[in-house]
Amino acid sequence: MSALWSIAWRSAWNRRFTLALTAFSIALATLLLLGTERLRTELRANFTAAVSGTDLIVGARTGSTQLLLYSVFRIGSATNNMRWESVQALQAQPRVAWVVPISLGDSHRGFPVLATTTDYFTHFRYGARQSLALQQGRPFEQLFDAVLGADVAQQLGYTVGQSVTLAHGAGTVGGALANEHADKPFTVVGILARTGTPVDRTVHISLQAMEAIHLDWVGGAPLPGFRVPADQVRKFDLQPKTVTAALVGLQSRAAVFSVQRWIAGYGAEPLMGILPGVALDELWQVIGAGEKALLAMSALVGVVSLAGLVSTVLAGLNERRRELAVLRAVGAGPWHVLALLALEGALVTALGVLLGAALAAAGIALLGPWLQAQHGLTLSLSAPTAQEWTLAGAVLLAGWLASLLPGIRAYRLSLADGLSPRT
Structure with a gap:
């Protein structure tokens, strides 16, 4: 068996430039598969x-996903507000x-402004119920x-004691502030530790x-002359x-549905209370379609790469007739020829998978800080997950199976066919 490994390696090395292109295409397929899987896992x-330890999120009656997006992820805006009397009744x-009541709507250089009470710093949890x-x-x-999130302070270079001015509306990152509240500046008194969330x-x-x-x-505009x-x-x-909106914590998790019903039946104004976990699952079902499309596209690239491996080996098989016939003449059996080509395919596939995994790790290391700064998405280098091991193993197995096709073709070539000249 060791002799076959040696022959397979030397044969692949002699055709290294052609096989290197095939290995690189397999590496790109592996990069897409592993990168998509890691991005999907980290995104989820x-x-x-983004929020944990909050039993209900209460706001004006709208869609549960919309309420979750603007109250937790600061995406979009509320169609209506809830009255302060409703907060007190709740x-x-x-x-x-x-x-914990929250108000949104203003911004500072593209970053959202959240108005709340000091209870926010006491009760808000993220991750594994971290404070x-x-x-x-x-x-x-x-x-x-004003208390700044870690990304706000880092990207804008703010420190404690610095003065900042807020703007009415969303504003733009790095651009001029429209409708600026310049007459009422704020002082930065605190900077929060990084959480990896919209905070x-x-x-x-x-x-x-x-x-x-x-x-x-x-009405969203300053009063003229006042x-x-x-x-x-x-x-x-x-x-x-x-x-x-308002973030709500209950005395007991068992009361969540009864309080939710009370909110739905509240007569003073139409309100709704959503369970963050349920709303997150609904949101992920929407995102899941794009996730599946990315995985399907990555799998398609893998199939094309493996097809390239088969075509490359098959194209070279005609030139290797005499080489294989010589091996047969010195005592190698048909099974040895089949095993030789299968080993070559496995070597090329393994090299492509290793290179793709290395590229995926390098991409995470290089793009992680940028994704964190620009989009708030935390990507960190860590040991491969079970799903990633499964994907890498599937590519290796598929590459080995694909290499059996030219191996079977070579197996069927007779000794006389290889030694006789072709005209």
Whole structure:
């Protein structure tokens, strides 16, 4: 068997340039398969880790996926807000342990601004029920204090004590701020530790501060000829009239459906309460179609690469008739020839799979920081998952099976056919 390995290696080396192209195409197929699988796994993990420990998310009646997207992932906007009286009524329910109201809508250089209470830093959980931690500074205490997510501070180069100005609406990253609240600047008092969730890309302020910067605004535009200076805003009632949504924790998980029914039947305004885990599953079903399409495309590239391996070996088989016949003449049997070509195919496939796995690891190492900074998606180098081992094994097996076709062809060639000249 060792002699066959040696012959297979030397034969492949003599045709190294042709086989290298085939191995590279297999490497690209492996890269696509493993990269798509790792991206799918990490994307699901990132989505799932975005919020944990929250039993219900309550907001104005809309789609559950839409409510999840704008309240947790800061994607899209609410069709309607919920009144502050509804938040208080929800908090008064005996089965409710805590309520964290949130308001969205403003931004800072493209990063969303979230207004909330200090309970947010106490009760909000992500990942495996991990609490938010401050890398620097403290939570907001004064009216115009701001706490930044890790990505906001890193990308914009902010430190504790620096002054920032918010803008009305979404704004643009790196662009000019439209409808800027320039007359009411905020001071950065804290920077949160990295979480790998949308929290990293969020500017956090108090609900009262959100009200303060909009005292002289109506209908999304500043009132002409009317300004409330920053040092005068405390004279006004800064209790919020509405909020975008509320995160709710219950005394017992068993009460989640009864509280959900109470929310659905709330008479003062139409509200809905969603279970984050259920809404995430619904969201993933939508994303799953694209995920399956990517995997199918990667598998198709793998099939094309293996077809190239078969065609390359078959094309070279005609030139190797005499070589194989000589092997037969010195005592090699038909099974030895079949095994020789199968081993060559396995070597080329194994080389392609190893190169593809190395390229996938290098891609994760190089693109991970960029994906984290630009899209908030955490990609980290780690040991291959069981699914990735299965995919790599499937490519190896398929390559070995594909190499049997030219091997069977060579097996059927007779000794006389190889030694006799062809005209």
